[in-house]
Amino acid sequence: MAPTVPxxxxxxxxxxxxxxLIEVLAVVRRHPALFVEVYPPRxxxxxxxxxxxxxxxxxxxxxxARRCKTRIRWYGDLxxxxxxxxxxxxxxxxxxxxxxxxxxxxxxxxxVGTGGMNLRPxxxxxxxxxxxxxxxxxxxxxxNRYQRRYFRSSDRGYRLTVDWGLEFRRYDGVDxxxxxxxxxxxxxxxELKYERGQAEGFERVARALPFRLTRFSKxxxxxxxxxxx
Numbered sequence: 001m002a003p004t005v006p007x008x009x010x011x012x013x014x015x016x017x018x019x020x021l022i023e024v025l026a027v028v029r030r031h032p033a034l035f036v037e038v039y040p041p042r043x044x045x046x047x048x049x050x051x052x053x054x055x056x057x058x059x060x061x062x063x064x065a066r067r068c069k070t071r072i073r074w075y076g077d078l079x080x081x082x083x084x085x086x087x088x089x090x091x092x093x094x095x096x097x098x099x100x101x102x103x104x105x106x107x108x109x110x111x112v113g114t115g116g117m118n119l120r121p122x123x124x125x126x127x128x129x130x131x132x133x134x135x136x137x138x139x140x141x142x143x144n145r146y147q148r149r150y151f152r153s154s155d156r157g158y159r160l161t162v163d164w165g166l167e168f169r170r171y172d173g174v175d176x177x178x179x180x181x182x183x184x185x186x187x188x189x190x191e192l193k194y195e196r197g198q199a200e201g202f203e204r205v206a207r208a209l210p211f212r213l214t215r216f217s218k219x220x221x222x223x224x225x226x227x228x229x
Contacts, residue, residue: 008096009195012202014211016188021164024188025149028162031208034154041149044163047072047171048219049138057141060220065094069219070138072104072122078145082107085122087131096196102126140171142222157198158205163189168222183225189216 016024028035049070050056059067069090074082087102105125123135145167151160166185190211194202206213 007195008093008098009193010095010199010202011097012095012192012206013214013216014190014192014209015214015216016190016211017186019188019211021162021188024162024190027210028151028160028190031205033158033205033208035151035158035160036154037149038152038159039150041147042075043078043145043147045074045076045078045143045145046218047143048141048222049135050141051138054141054223057220057223060215060217065092067092069217070134071219087122087126087135089134102131142171142219142226143169144218144222146218153205157194157201159193161191161193163191163218166218166221168226170226183222185221185225187216187221189218 016027019027049072056067056069060069071088071090072085073088074085083106085104085107087104089100091098091100104122107121123132126132126135145165146163147165149162151162152158153160166187166189168183168185170182190209192202192205192209
């Protein structure tokens with residue numbers, strides 16, 4: 001259950017509206033960094049946790065440099081048999097950040113729209129007391145789901161993802177309660193990931209992306225859409 005902690009990296013984001021997915025992918029493929037697709041497209045699912053007062057949400061909104069988001073992530077189908085769920089702590093220190101990842105046991109979830117979602121087995125599976133305490137002091141806030149395509153520059157220094165088809169479900173109760181109210185969103189979000197040694201080349205890569213550089217957070221966006229913040 002030891003975490004996987006990658007090197008510090010930058011994550012910069014753009015919102016590509018009002019372009020379509022086809023138009024965005026054409027921009028990526030024409031980019032002078034020669035981005036090529038390196039992984040099959042797939043669906044990403046996340047359950048985000050926060051304190052009852054949404055402290056992690058407010059830390060991001062208020063631009064707090066030291067902040068952390070807590071989520072459980074898996075790929076593929078939204079419900080049913082989840083083979084490899086992962087607990088992620090997404091830590092930021094200014095523009096730099098990293099993810100701590102902890103493998104969770106296989107779990108079969110009932111249909112999100114019709115049944116309950118009991119998260120307690122995941123909490124109990126975390127042998128590290130500090131992680132159990134963190135999840136017990138947090139509560140599920142929302143579930144989000146989107147599709148992602150993966151690209152890498154020819155010099156291998158920059159990874160670019162394109163996310164679309166964002167969906168959000170609000171968690172409406174305690175353990176065992178279903179995710180309720182839903183919302184869909186139009187933004188296509190690009191995210192450029194690179195390590196500190198590649199920071200000098202960021203401006204060169206960014207200039208060829210004709211989109212709006214932003215601090216876009218899917219978690220914050222989802223809370224705003226579902227909770228009316």
